Amino acid sequence: MPAQVPFLTSVFDLPGNIELSIFGAGRLGESLAEALQRDRKDITIRSFVDKNKTGSLNNIPVLNPEIFFKRTEKDHLVVVATHFWLREVLALLQDHGLVNIIISAIIPEETLEYSQVLDKHLQNIRIIEKQLTGTRSKMVWQAVIQGMRGDLSCLLQLFLTRQGQQYLDHVILKKKYTVIEGGMFDGTNTRQFAEIVGPEGKIIAFDPLPARIPDLPPQVQVENMALWNETTTLYLVAKGPDSTVSRFQVNNAEPVRAVDLDSYLRGQQVDYIKLDVEGAEMAVLQGAAQTIKRHRPQLAVSIYHSPEDYFQIPLWIFSMCKEYLFFMESYSPSLGEKILIAIPQEKILKA
The missing domain is CATH 3.40.50.150 (Vaccinia Virus protein VP39)
Structure with missing residues (x-):
């Protein structure tokens, strides 16, 4: 199992004036980027990393993992924003020597319909x-x-x-x-x-x-x-x-x-x-x-x-x-x- 990795529950928990990359260009990654661009303008998103997508997303380049690893220093911050392949992604990052990894535990805003259901089910x-x-x-x-x-x-x-x-x-x-x-x-x-x-x-x-x-x-x-x-x-x-x-x-x-x-x-x-x-x-x-x-x-x-x-x-x-x-x-x-x-x-x- 991959080594212990911390979780990110709010974009405001990130330090100021940093660069980071987002591993995962699906909806979780895109939603995280939108939140950072809206609420943390002091943070620069260097790239998305995704083996299944190319080009750009939200004006941010999407890199294949092989290219990303060749270009990236070992202490660069990577926020993992993919859940389906979470274990595999963590192992891949750690195998390539990256030491500054966070898992995004932030869900897209459109899924917050769940929170609206809770009020009517508090007793349940x-x-x-x-x-x-x-x-x-x-x-x-x-x-x-x-x-x-x-x-x-x-x-x-x-x-x-x-x-x-x-x-x-x-x-x-x-x-x-x-x-x-x-x-x-x-x-x-x-x-x-x-x-x-x-x-x-x-x-x-x-x-x-x-x-x-x-x-x-x-x-x-x-x-x-x-x-x-x-x-x-x-x-x-x-x-x-x-x-x-x-x-x-x-x-x-x-x-x-x-x-x-x-x-x-x-x-x-x-x-x-x-x-x-x-x-x-x-x-x-x-x-x-x-x-x-x-x-x-x-x-x-x-x-x-x-x-x-x-x-x-x-x-x-x-x-x-x-x-x-x-x-x-x-x-x-x-x-x-x-x-x-x-x-x-x-x-x-x-x-």
Whole structure:
């Protein structure tokens, strides 16, 4: 893991009359540059650094990392403003001998809609934290709330100090289990689940995109349809992993078949439900209410696709899942990739 690196939570924390470079020319980097140009005119931004972009941004040159390292002195200040590849960027900078590195924990102003949601959920913040099991889960939730208030430093620290297995942490999977997977993406989780449950288990994977994932094990059954709270027709806006479905037809949207899990399963035993369906999680859960009550499956649900999801989904799951243990995990240094995991107490006792 890269050596300890400090976090920048305000542009006013930087020393005066300095030069710096911003590693990352995406929205995080651009937003940081805008804040510096607006509020810290004494600071000179020498360049952006980004291997995927060229030219200039906000009248600041964008350099390829190789060129940047050749031109840059070892004590030059670099502010890392990319979160997706954070570990890799820190390792790269340190491997090249740079010693003056800060991680930007400042979120773009347009994402501050999260802070507007907090006022209406002050009581629910405490309710959710109280329901979570263990110090780690409570720390994740506290870091999420801090991030919603504009400071990502705790989420960044959690990300740098622990790597988990998304959709497998806390979950108890065994041979012969039946798994419902809402959202396949590239099939990585699908294969992991299939390997654990074995040839006598079953994975029913729902995804409205007709993905062609080669060589899936025979215990994987792919359903090219969306999950929803009823059986109906929805409209799909295809954007790769960020594709969304809606009740309403919009430009470039394709009609897709959708089904609710209660109707699809018709009482069939289910041991685990994983949902990452780009904002449709609440509807899918509502459409699986009877299945959850009857079979008490383990759940791992994405709760990060909208500010309200962070509150509505946990509160709904708490109300439905009695005598469960609830965990929250973070797989991103920002406000994305937050998962609520619900495990029946009897599963843990038998494990």
